[in-house]
Amino acid sequence: MITVLVEELEFSTIIGLLNFERLTPQKVVISAKFRADEFMDYAKICQILEEDFNENKFLKVEDALEFFEVKFKRQFNSLKYFYMKIIKKEIIKNAKVGAELEKFY
Numbered sequence: 133m134i135t136v137l138v139e140e141l142e143f144s145t146i147i148g149l150l151n152f153e154r155l156t157p158q159k160v161v162i163s164a165k166f167r168a169d170e171f172m173d174y175a176k177i178c179q180i181l182e183e184d185f186n187e188n189k190f191l192k193v194e195d196a197l198e199f200f201e202v203k204f205k206r207q208f209n210s211l212k213y214f215y216m217k218i219i220k221k222e223i224i225k226n227a228k229v230g231a232e233l234e235k236f237y
Contacts, residue, residue: 133212136172138164143182146189147196148223160185161219161228169210177204193218197233205237212237 141164144157162181166172181200190196197216205211214237219230
């Protein structure tokens with residue numbers, strides 16, 4: 133079984149709970165791994181991630197992780213493994229912070 137990788141996809145988007153985060157886009161970096169018994173187009177995955185981030189304007193990184201886990205499981209019925217890490221690069225001056233989610237099916 134092939135593992136599809138997306139490493140360090142970076143773009144600016146609205147994400148966060150604080151007032152200024154709701155107004156000013158900030159950089160996020162996404163890394164992900166998928167295993168499935170079907171073709172997964174990594175270019176399409178990158179497009180989905182960026183478009184859905186910009187459309188949903190998530191309040192929390194955790195909300196985004198849960199959203200994408202459900203979305204990719206529905207879109208790829210044979211998905212066996214999901215891993216995603218989302219990092220906010222600019223919210224804390226001297227650290228990169230975020231969260232990750234890993235699921236086996």
